[in-house]
Structures are given as structure tokens and as C-alpha cells.
Amino acid sequence: MSASEPTIPAAERRWAWRPYALALPALVLLLAVIGYPLLTIVARSLSEPEWGLQNYIWFFSVPINLTVLQRTFVISTWVTLVCVVSAYPYAYLMTAVGPRVRLVLLLCVLIPFWVSGVVRTLSWVILLQDSGVINSVLRSLGLGGVRLIRTQTGVVIGMAQVLLPFMILPLYSVMKGIDLRLMRAAQSLGARPFRAFFTIYLPLSLPGVYAGAIIVFILALGFYITPALLGGPRSTMLSTLVQTQVLSLLQWGRGGAMGVVLLVTTFVLLALAAPVMRSKYREAGRH
Amino acid sequence: MNPGQDSRGNPGQDSRGAAIDLRSISKAYGSFKALDGVSLHIKAGEFMTLLGPSGSGKTTTLNVVAGFTEASSGALEVGGKSVVGVPAHKRNIGVVFQHYALFPHMTVSRNVAYPLALRGVAGAERERRVRQALDMVKMADFGHRFPSELSGGQQQRVALARAIVFDPPLLLMDEPLGALDKKLREWLQLEIKRIHRELGTTFVYVTHDQEEALVLSDRIAVFNRGRIEQIGTGRELYDEPATLFVGKFIGDSTVLRGAAAISGGETAIEIAGQKVATAKRLANGGSPVMLLRPEKLTLARRGADGDGRNRLTGRIGEAIYLGSGSKYEVDLADGSKAIVRSTLEADNFAIGDEVEVLFAGADVKLLADDDKADLTLT
Numbered sequence: 232m233s234a235s236e237p238t239i240p241a242a243e244r245r246w247a248w249r250p251y252a253l254a255l256p257a258l259v260l261l262l263a264v265i266g267y268p269l270l271t272i273v274a275r276s277l278s279e280p281e282w283g284l285q286n287y288i289w290f291f292s293v294p295i296n297l298t299v300l301q302r303t304f305v306i307s308t309w310v311t312l313v314c315v316v317s318a319y320p321y322a323y324l325m326t327a328v329g330p331r332v333r334l335v336l337l338l339c340v341l342i343p344f345w346v347s348g349v350v351r352t353l354s355w356v357i358l359l360q361d362s363g364v365i366n367s368v369l370r371s372l373g374l375g376g377v378r379l380i381r382t383q384t385g386v387v388i389g390m391a392q393v394l395l396p397f398m399i400l401p402l403y404s405v406m407k408g409i410d411l412r413l414m415r416a417a418q419s420l421g422a423r424p425f426r427a428f429f430t431i432y433l434p435l436s437l438p439g440v441y442a443g444a445i446i447v448f449i450l451a452l453g454f455y456i457t458p459a460l461l462g463g464p465r466s467t468m469l470s471t472l473v474q475t476q477v478l479s480l481l482q483w484g485r486g487g488a489m490g491v492v493l494l495v496t497t498f499v500l501l502a503l504a505a506p507v508m509r510s511k512y513r514e515a516g517r518h
Numbered sequence: 519m520n521p522g523q524d525s526r527g528n529p530g531q532d533s534r535g536a537a538i539d540l541r542s543i544s545k546a547y548g549s550f551k552a553l554d555g556v557s558l559h560i561k562a563g564e565f566m567t568l569l570g571p572s573g574s575g576k577t578t579t580l581n582v583v584a585g586f587t588e589a590s591s592g593a594l595e596v597g598g599k600s601v602v603g604v605p606a607h608k609r610n611i612g613v614v615f616q617h618y619a620l621f622p623h624m625t626v627s628r629n630v631a632y633p634l635a636l637r638g639v640a641g642a643e644r645e646r647r648v649r650q651a652l653d654m655v656k657m658a659d660f661g662h663r664f665p666s667e668l669s670g671g672q673q674q675r676v677a678l679a680r681a682i683v684f685d686p687p688l689l690l691m692d693e694p695l696g697a698l699d700k701k702l703r704e705w706l707q708l709e710i711k712r713i714h715r716e717l718g719t720t721f722v723y724v725t726h727d728q729e730e731a732l733v734l735s736d737r738i739a740v741f742n743r744g745r746i747e748q749i750g751t752g753r754e755l756y757d758e759p760a761t762l763f764v765g766k767f768i769g770d771s772t773v774l775r776g777a778a779a780i781s782g783g784e785t786a787i788e789i790a791g792q793k794v795a796t797a798k799r800l801a802n803g804g805s806p807v808m809l810l811r812p813e814k815l816t817l818a819r820r821g822a823d824g825d826g827r828n829r830l831t832g833r834i835g836e837a838i839y840l841g842s843g844s845k846y847e848v849d850l851a852d853g854s855k856a857i858v859r860s861t862l863e864a865d866n867f868a869i870g871d872e873v874e875v876l877f878a879g880a881d882v883k884l885l886a887d888d889d890k891a892d893l894t895l896t
Contacts, residue, residue: 410617410619412615412617412619413619413621415586415606415615415619416613416615416619416621417621417632418585418586418605418606418607419584419585419586419606419607419609419611419612419613419681420607420612420632420633420636420680420681420684421607421608421610421633421636421637421684422607422632422636423605423607424607426636427607430632431621434623435622435623
């Protein structure tokens, strides 16, 4: 700009890229295990058995594919809703208790991570099946049995349990930053606690809700094991169809096309949701 | 629902403040007594400051009045009505917090409109009153900003506007200027004084800064260890402190301890072998404490004429030039320190100078030593 502006010596400029080198190992890994396979899938969906759009035309012309695609989004939405509703009070409790109880609550969230997903899903089979724990209890209470296994409800319950930590943790990290003294201020201005919650606390916690909801929703879209074990033919999700195409029918092209459709649809939904989720305010300076 | 709701239709008229009456308020947390029998009457429209060190109970008192904390025992009336058991959101009391407590997801205008929205004030009337409140704190041009875009002083002015926009008969302020720098603090003190004059609302102000208390208040209640030590105007507290704590907390002071020697009608105190005459008389002996204000002390060279005043010998330990005069710390023979303020150009003492501290017996305040309430003054 002006002559007096300090210039960066050439030697220093030459090394300015060095901080970026820190990200190099992760970048290489991402390119190798996500970038390359993704490109392969896209390429095979367009080239097998021959070059062209036949796999996509097939996908959109077979009604069952569209039904399953729609169902995948419906189930994921339900799972997200169940997670929001059950994680919200839990995350709030984590901000309200002392450090020791908080640690216990945090461990309760994290312990399921240390158990294999298959094992957890099998325990849900034991709980949910027609002769399982839940139905035995209901019957002994004279309430009659409920069909849970191989239904969408069963799938939603099982998936929500697996995905709950992904909702609780972002919610907690946002909630612990909310200044609870704001609630006191709201009350002094005339807001009953109920009103103070809905006008102050809830809006301030929404970034956490959005963050958790996106993670849960996207993870739910690609779920395979839980719907496969807990679900029946009427609750098949897209990942199961992909598995059938690729492993049973060896139709790599069709399986790839399904994956690409799921990916593109997810991106479109995210793009639509982005303006809503963009925070309308900057975080207040916390005292 | 709100006790002061009927007053909201006539802003800017006569004295709309509420009197507050605290009677024997106590608050215990387990075995710790945060408040121990606090009684305080605050007149309608008065500016009352609760002054004391941290943990003295001043903020707890404020929280009890606001309804954030329920007292363990005692009676509390605001505007002649008992508010014991009334939740905070029904008390219709404005509160300004040290940490501003503006809602970060709302603009300045929406923050100030919040209490009005809760009271069903809408449309043009709401807009008018928001503008009026922001005008009063000189923040009218900032209505569209978010709190994070304002400086600390601006945020606190908005918080003040939000606390007065619904015309509460009582405004509580909990160290509102504590987080601001000195210049800004001094300017906002004058602003708060002006707003108090214009509104006629009762203000209760909590601070640990005695200078701030002197600048702002009609009267000051000095808190110590959950009790009120003294209630009075700034002048009363400075000139006639009731306890040693008040004397030391308000203004600079020299504190001297010695044995009382009563002879005839006179009471003299013996300090390091020197007899000091006082105007007060002690009914019994004991060990009283003498309190002297810096401007009542005079420094002289050794052997100078004392005009029959009391004299104590010492050595200058610290000399501070203040512009309008000088402040000296004198190390006295008995090991205590005297603080002397001098406005005279001529008196120029250097560290290490041997001096005499001169003072009249009438300027000596005789007080009971803290925790030794056996002294009877007549």
C-alpha cells in the first residue's frame, strides 16, 4: 500500500506454507479412503455394464427403489426427532449438575461407543422380539403384546439409541455456553420460567440442535446393520438395497448409482437447510 | 398480576418510586449466615447504596429484594405490600446486572421491548416506549445492533434502558459498572445520577467502591459480615463513623491503639509513651481505637511549635505527589502508620525525614475495637 509498509522477507515467505503441512497426513488419508473410492463408485455407476446413464434410468423407473429411498428419509427423520426430544433434557441436565455427576452422565453417553454396533443391535433383538423382554413385561401386566421387531418402530428405536450420543454431545457443548444468568434477567423483566425458556434458552440452544440433527440425520441415512437386523421387508433402507445389488447380484453399476443418488439428495437437503441453520447472531461476549 | 402495573400509563411524572422495608432479614446457607438480621428502610425515590467488601451480604440483600433468593426469615415490603413468597417475575422490579445479561440473539430494540411484550404492550406504543428508554440512555441510534456489536459501556446502557422501560417503581443495580474502566465508570455514574433524578424511581445500588457510593447515593448502608454496620449519608459516614470498620472502609484513615487513662473529666490515650488528649470521654477503661482523617493531621519538623495540639513523633515512610497536594505515610514510634494529606506547597517532606504529626483532640474519633464491644462512649 505505502512504501513504509513492512515487507515480509523472501525467506519467511518461502516457509509460509509450513503450517498447512500439519494437515497433510489427514488429507492424504481422506483422499485415499474416501476420495478415491467415491470416484470409483461414480465411475462404475456410469460405466457398468456399459457407458451411459442406464443405471440411473433403472433406479428411477423401478417403483420399489423410490419407495425405499423415500422410506430411508422418513425413518432418518423420525430417528432425528426421537434423538432431539430425548437428548435435549439429558444435555440440559449435564449442564446443571456438578462435575462428578456430569462425568457419570458423560460416561453413560460414551460407553455404548465402546461396544460393537452389532452387539448392541443384537441386544435390541432380544429386547424387542415377540417373545422378548418388553413383550413379556407387557403381557404379564395384562396389556397384550406389541409388534416391535421387523417394524419401522423397532428400527427407529434401535437407530435412535445408537445415534443418541451424536445428538447429546453437540447439544451439551452449546448448552454449557449459555449464560444461565440470562434466565434470571428474563424473570426480573416479568417472564415466568416457562416463557423465559421458550424466548431465551431454546433459541440460544438451537445451534446445538441443528448441529446434532444434521449429524444424526446423515448418519441415519446410511445405516445398514441396525435396519437389517431389526427391520423386516417393509422397513428396508437404501443401504440394504445397495448390499443386495452389489453382493448378491454383483450389479456394481446399480449399487453405485444408488449410492450417488443418496449422496446427491443429501447434499440438496443440506443446501436447502443451510439458510435456516446459519446463526442469525454472533455469540455474545460471555462475561 | 404485577403490583406496579397501574403506574405504567403515566411515564415521567412526579415521584413514582416505591418505599422498601426490610425487617430482620436473615439468610443462612447451612451454618453460614449470609445475612444476619438486616433491617433497612428505603424511602420512596431514594438512591440507596449497599456498600461493603465481597461476601458482606450486600448482593444477597439485593437478590432477596429482587426475588432471586428467598430469605430464611424476616419481613420484606415493597411499596407497602409484603412480597415474601412472590416469585421474581411477578415483583415488577427492574434489575441491572454487572454482567449486562443482554439477550445475545435479540437486537438492542428487541431486548428493550422484551419486558413490554411480556406485559402485552404492542404496536406503536411499544415502539414509542422503547425509543423513549433508549433516548434516556443515549442509545437511540443503536436499536438495530446486536449486543455483541456494542462495547461494555454501551451494553450496560442498553441493560439500563431495558430495566426502566416498563416503569418499575424500584430499580436494583448489582455492581453495574464493575467491569468498566475508570473514565467510563465516572461518566456513567453521572448518567445514572441524572436518570435517577429524571425518573424519580427508587434506586438500590450495590457496590464495593466507596468513592462510587459517595458520588451516587442519598444514603449508604455499610455491610460487613452479613450485617449492616451503619446507615447514613456519605458525610455522616465519613465524619461520624459508628464503627472502626466503617471508618476504615470509607476514606483514608489513621488508626491508633492504646490504653485509656481517665483522669478527672478528661480521657487521654497513651500511645508509645505519649499521652494523647481527646474530646470524648470514656465511661470505662479498656482499649479504645482512635481514628483520624488524613486532612485533620498536620506535619511539622521535629521541635516545631504545636500550638498545644497533640503530637506524635515519626518518620516519613512514603511521600506521594497527587497534583492537588501530597499524601504522606508516616511510620510512628509505636509501629503504626499515619496517613496525612497536605495541600500546602511549602510542606515538602522527603522519605526518611523526622517529623511530628500534629492534631487537635476534637478531631479524634474514639471507637470500639472490632469484636470488642465493651467500650461505652459518653
